[in-house]
Amino acid sequence: MQKRIRILAIFMVGLLGIVLLQALNIQFFKSNELANSSGNPRIANALRNEPRGEILGADGTVLALSVPSKSGSLRYQRQYPLGPLFSQEVGFNSQVYGAYGLEASYNSYLTVHPQPAHSLAQLLSPVKEPDSLTLTLIPSLQKLAATQLAGRDGAVVMINPNTGGIMAMYSNPTYDPNGLVAPSVTLEEAAWKAAIKKNTNGYPPLTSMAYQEAFPPGSTFKVVTSSAVFGLKPRLASKSYPVASTISLPDTNKTLSNFGGSSCGGTIEIMLPPSCDTGFAEVGLDLGPSLLWQQASSFGFDTYIPVDLPHGSVAVSNFPTPAQEVNRKPFVAYSAIGQGDVRATALQNALVAAGIANKGAIMTPHFLRAVRNSSGGLIKSYQPSLWKRATDSKTAASVSQMMQNVALYGTAAGLFPPEDKVAAKTGTAQTSSSNVNLQTDDWMIAFAPADAPRFAVAVILPNQALSGTGAAVAGPVMRCMVLGAMAIIKGQPAQGTSSTCP
Numbered sequence: 001m002q003k004r005i006r007i008l009a010i011f012m013v014g015l016l017g018i019v020l021l022q023a024l025n026i027q028f029f030k031s032n033e034l035a036n037s038s039g040n041p042r043i044a045n046a047l048r049n050e051p052r053g054e055i056l057g058a059d060g061t062v063l064a065l066s067v068p069s070k071s072g073s074l075r076y077q078r079q080y081p082l083g084p085l086f087s088q089e090v091g092f093n094s095q096v097y098g099a100y101g102l103e104a105s106y107n108s109y110l111t112v113h114p115q116p117a118h119s120l121a122q123l124l125s126p127v128k129e130p131d132s133l134t135l136t137l138i139p140s141l142q143k144l145a146a147t148q149l150a151g152r153d154g155a156v157v158m159i160n161p162n163t164g165g166i167m168a169m170y171s172n173p174t175y176d177p178n179g180l181v182a183p184s185v186t187l188e189e190a191a192w193k194a195a196i197k198k199n200t201n202g203y204p205p206l207t208s209m210a211y212q213e214a215f216p217p218g219s220t221f222k223v224v225t226s227s228a229v230f231g232l233k234p235r236l237a238s239k240s241y242p243v244a245s246t247i248s249l250p251d252t253n254k255t256l257s258n259f260g261g262s263s264c265g266g267t268i269e270i271m272l273p274p275s276c277d278t279g280f281a282e283v284g285l286d287l288g289p290s291l292l293w294q295q296a297s298s299f300g301f302d303t304y305i306p307v308d309l310p311h312g313s314v315a316v317s318n319f320p321t322p323a324q325e326v327n328r329k330p331f332v333a334y335s336a337i338g339q340g341d342v343r344a345t346a347l348q349n350a351l352v353a354a355g356i357a358n359k360g361a362i363m364t365p366h367f368l369r370a371v372r373n374s375s376g377g378l379i380k381s382y383q384p385s386l387w388k389r390a391t392d393s394k395t396a397a398s399v400s401q402m403m404q405n406v407a408l409y410g411t412a413a414g415l416f417p418p419e420d421k422v423a424a425k426t427g428t429a430q431t432s433s434s435n436v437n438l439q440t441d442d443w444m445i446a447f448a449p450a451d452a453p454r455f456a457v458a459v460i461l462p463n464q465a466l467s468g469t470g471a472a473v474a475g476p477v478m479r480c481m482v483l484g485a486m487a488i489i490k491g492q493p494a495q496g497t498s499s500t501c502p
Contacts (some may be wrong), residue, residue: 049075053110053130055090055102057139058167058369063090064103069183078181084174085142088208089135089166089309089367092177096188102367104310106133109371109379131379134370136165140494144484145170148477148501153201154461155210155346156481161354161447161456163384164363166307167485171209171346173199201463211307214315214343215441215462218427218470219275219411221338223352223399223445226268228287228295230395236286237398241265241279249281249330256281256333259428259469272402273410275426277337284336289325292335296342299352299390300362306387307347307365317348339429350458352390353445356399356423357453360391404450411471412444415479420486421449424478426470431462440464442473448482455485 051066063086069077078093080086091101099107109131145156145168155171179191195206203209229236243265246257256278258264264276271279284292296319297303305314320341325332334340344352347365355362364387371380391399403423406412416422427443442464447456459474459481480501484494 050112051076051130052078052093052103054132055110056132056134057086057137057142058135059139060134061139063135063137074183077183080177080181082139083176083178085139085146085170086137087175087177088171088206088210089137089169090177092180094180094188094192096185097180097192101309101313102133102135105308106368106371109133129374131371131373133368134372135367136160136163136167136369136382137169137367138167138488138494140488141168141481141484142170144168144480144494144501145477146172148480149461152461153199153203153209153463154459154474154477155208155213156457156459156477157210157346157350158455158457158481158485159350159354159365161357161363161453164354164365164387165369165382165384166365166367167455168481169208169210169347173203173205173209175205209346209460209462211305211309211345211347212313212315213462214317214345214348215443215460216340216342216429216431217338217344217349218429218441218443219277219280219338220349220352220425220427220443220445220458220470221336221342221344222272222275222280223356223403223425224295224299224301225280225283225287225292225336226272226399226402227299227356227391227395228291229268229283230398231391232291232295233287236283237268239286240267241271241276241282244278247278247281249333250285251327252330254330269402269405272425273405273408275406275411280337281333284333285329287336289320289322289332289335292332293319293322298388299355300348300388301344305345305347305351305365308367314347315345317344318342338427346458346460349443349445349460350456351388353423353425353447353458354456355388355390356396356403357447357450357456358396359393360389360396361386362388362390400450403446407446411469412446412475412478415471415475416446416448416482420482421451422482423447423450423453426475428469430466438466440466440468440473442468442470444470444474444478446478446482448486454489457481457485 055064066076091103093099093103112128112130149172158168175195182188196204198204243263245261245263246255258277265279301317301319331340335342351362364385368382400423407422407424411426412424424446429441441462443460445458447453459477461473464473488494
């Protein structure tokens with residue numbers, strides 16, 4: 001009998017221990033997650049009966065606000081005055097589907113909560129209200145990006161390389177978030193179905209092409225390959241590669257040719273402006289998979305980008321590991337020119353440009369500039385921080401000069417006013433599609449002014465005709481983004497800067 005009682009006692013103590021561990025887990029480890037969950041009754045009640053804080057653009061433009069509801073069960077109605085323009089970053093706060101985007105990331109600030117007491121009266125009777133967010137996004141640049149994409153599938157990302165602040169991030173297809181905060185559950189469900197429905201190229205509007213879709217970066221990746229040469233195997237910088245239109249790839253009967261059958265060669269300084277595929281493929285073979293992977297990782301490939309969006313919403317830009325490319329020398333050659341197994345998001349490629357612009361340092365990308373209370377008092381301001389040391393400053397300076405030559409007399413020649421001192425790199429990746437046998441994903445990355453960079457940009461337009469190139473397709477969009485940003489720097493409007501950039 002005593003043995004049974006002892007076993008029962010041990011069993012009861014074990015159960016009590018499990019209960020205590022779960023309580024500890026809920027109270028300490030999961031308290032923040034549960035407190036801000038859309039399934040929390042307090043949050044659900046706040047969604048229906050309390051206003052949320054405003055979300056503002058860098059210039060004070062209202063991107064999200066709450067107004068008294070005129071119908072339905074909600075006392076307050078969330079509204080997004082600019083509709084689809086900022087939806088993929090700002091997100092929504094739905095009674096059915098919960099919070100998404102920055103609405104989710106900063107939910108604890110945006111919901112009604114006790115404010116810090118600044119007087120005895122406030123201490124005795126705490127003030128409860130939401131805070132507002134001011135973002136780094138500049139509405140005029142966001143509108144310019146939307147205008148230049150003109151409804152085409154694609155994405156534009158512009159970053160301040162010195163702080164990591166995201167100045168513009170727009171992509172097509174997109175969606176109107178107002179349908180997802182409708183007073184009716186039926187209307188929200190209909191809006192959700194439309195937002196997740198894929199278009200003819202397979203892209204759903206709810207998924208942002210700017211940071212949730214990855215594509216072969218094509219020759220924009222030669223910026224990474226060049227950085228590996230200067231930083232990791234500098235003797236290759238002076239090596240002259242044979243002039244050729246086609247090269248044979250090792251361990252296979254396959255060949256690799258330049259675009260249009262052109263011939264090129266020389267040092268990497270000579271080969272980057274015309275974007276010499278044969279030469280850079282051989283550079284990749286000389287570097288080998290380990291150094292290429294090391295350099296790509298230093299730029300943030302194969303890592304979640306810590307932008308202030310919900311974890312897991314940002315796609316990982318992929319670069320094959322050395323183990324994946326063992327005994328696959330042809331794939332190393334293709335990796336060096338941004339094709340084969342290499343993938344990059346527009347956000348990642350903007351950070352590549354930003355890293356070179358900022359002397360090799362990639363700052364943590366972010367949208368938040370400041371949090372303020374209802375009276376305008378500062379609650380929190382974003383403090384820039386280093387994310388990755390991509391290269392040393394000497395390497396970045398060497399690659400920057402080559403990118404300037406791309407804009408002056410290379411594949412991006414004639415796109416930018418010389419006085420703007422633009423550094424750029426084009427990219428054209430041939431891809432297969434279920435609809436068409438071969439297409440191109442067309443890229444361009446750039447930063448300016450090269451001697452004191454204020455912005456870095458990436459443009460991607462996927463699923464273009466086989467004849468498309470980064471210069472011809474992404475180039476005009478990039479030109480207008482650069483002109484718009486330069487206009488803002490000079491104190492002028494971003495739009496209407498040129499007859500070719502409405």
